[in-house]
Amino acid sequence: FKGWVDPDTKPDKKQLRSYTDGKVYDLVMSDEFSRPGRRFGNGHDPMWTAIERSDDDQTSSGRMSLQFYNASQITTEDGRLVITTTTEDTKWRGWNPYLKKYVEMKRHFKSGMLQSWNKFCFTGGIFEVDVQFPGRSDVGGLWPAVWLLGNLGRATYEASTNLMWPWSYPTCDRDLQRAQEISGCDITSHYSLNPMQGRGATEIDMIEVMPGPSGKLPICKNNLQRPYSSMTLQLAPGIPASKHRPPSGTLPEWGFHWYKNITYGENTSINPFFYGTYLGATKADEPIARSKLESYQCDALSSMVQLTESNFKEMHTFRIEWQPGEDGYIHWYMDGKFRFGIEQAGLNAEGSKIPNEPSYLILNTAISTSWGFPNPPPGCSLYDCKDPDGQCGFNPGFCKSLPARFLIDHVRVYQNKNDSRQTVGCNPREYPTKRWILAHEYRYMGTAEAHALKPIVTGGNKCTKHSQCGGFDDLTASQGLWSPIWSTKSSVDSAAAGYNDVFANSTGFCYYNRCKCKDDWQGPHCLVPTYSNDFPDWDVDTMMTPVLPVMPTFLWFCFGLLLLVMIVAITSAILKRRLASNNHYYTPLDRNSSSSGESNPYSI
Secondary structure, three states: OOEEOOOOOOHHHOEEEOOOOOOEEEEEEEEOOOOOOOOOOOOOOOOOEEOOEEOOOOOOOOOOEOEEEOHHHEEEEOOEEEEEEEOOOEEEEEEEOOOOEEEEEEEOEEEOEEEOOOOOOEEOEEEEEEEEOOOOOOOOOEEEEEEEEEOOOOOOOHHHHOOOOOEOOOOOOOOOHHHOOOOOOOOOOHHHOOOOOOOOOOEEEEEEEEOOOOOOOOOOOOOOOOOEEEEEEEEEOOOOHHHOOOOOOOOHHHOOOOOOOEEEOOOEEEOOOOOOOEEOOOOOOOOOOOOHHHOEEOEEEEEEEEOOHHHHOOOEEEEEEEEOOOOOEEEEEEOOEEEEEEEHHHOHHHOOOOOOOOEEEEEEEEEEOOOOOOOOOOOOOOOOOOOHHHOOOOOOOOHHHOOEEEEEEEEEEEEOOOOOOOEEOOOOOOOOOHHHHHHOHHHHOOOOOOOOOOOOOEOOOEOOOHHHHOOOOHHHHOOOOOOOOEOOHHHHHHHHHHOHHHHOOOOEEEEOOEEEEOOOEEEOOOOEEOOEOOOOOOOOOOOOOOOOOOOOHHHHHHHHHHHHHHHHHHHHHHHHHHHHHHHHHOOOOOOOOOOOOOOOOOOO
């Protein structure tokens, strides 16, 4: 099995026509989530990883996030991916850099985040999902999202995104060089990176849902109200304050300096509440470090599209059409209608680019006091639905809306295979990431982990029947096999040979109470194909290949001249030494003297 297309994807979904250019795009990745009971823990799936961590497990107060991401909160059921948010507690011991010791940490909510980081990435094309949002449309507090992040940064791992997110700036700017870790001013090609190419972890947000009661919102256009979904491109470097950027709660047309060539569709408004983030200098005891010279402005080009109760009751289709390059763009669609568009022409004045980075998919539900929460009354800080004293900071009805399920029917990516700017893979030659991540792997994993990603397991889960391993229990009941669990190799061979019509549609079977996968299937339950890139890794054999540094011709000339002078000097020194040595060993004897003081028999 090669590629990333789910074998359960129907033939009529293998191609899709672009709304933007009218061309037919081919399916390059899909997950239909049609097989029930899948698990997504680290090492369980070749396409996805469900993370096990808190957003803020390295801070003293937890800042704004309230959930712990747990892999057990994500599974497949009834042909859909299910991310469940509950009021369960999670406790763990973690390092607190403020107190400089390990302490017990706790979250009162569990949820899930699914990433395809460093597994499946793509650059450019059409990204489409069918989703049903969790919770109630009129109760704020949940934060379901579908988004893309450049592979050089891993979501929730702050060490990997510091000075990396959300840079989309390829050129050299000496004033910004220290704030962009991989800068266009770098002339070397360490880690197989291309010299003089600024890089970053760019972010494209397809969906960020803000539920809540309806009612007119200030400043918003087209009478936009809650619930709504944000559609955002986040960029760095941003417009500095000195250029009179719009602050939160204003509109660009009020005399502020902002981007051009931004278009809005039906039932859509500019997002006047968020124009970006300034990442200033960190304090000495914070878990990541950023100096004053490394501080920088990020911009958020964001809009809001109106949602209805229907988005929380049934599936709706969201789509991004993304084209990198000088004529690039990002267009957002909901239910087949254009909603928001950003063109490269509108970014040129500030120097940033429509992202070119290989990007991975993220699906999650968060809970954050910074997203749809009311201002808490004095003394209210617990945020625990299970404790009557901890419910003071929630919106009315929030605790009763849990557990809540974020449902995803499918995820699909299409590309124009005749367009070289659209690529599949996390390590394209033009924008490599592989060796940078290998060299800085500690930034992409937890302190207790040996590696960021574990090898994918093939079977091995405990089982009592074939259906727990992608098989069919009626192989035994209706076709004469005498046990629901094959316990001998001959029984497996007999089933495979005698009942091919049923066995061919299975992906594994239960063998000695452990799942055993057929060829081309993986995971503890044998429920997922052995997805992989269908092309060779260009960077597989370059570890021992010397790469000369990139320098101007004049510097090469000076280096060569210096080397020549050194060679001449060394050669001259060697020749002089040899001549001196020869004079020492071949000096004629003094016939008129003797070292012992005795007469010389050869003297005359």
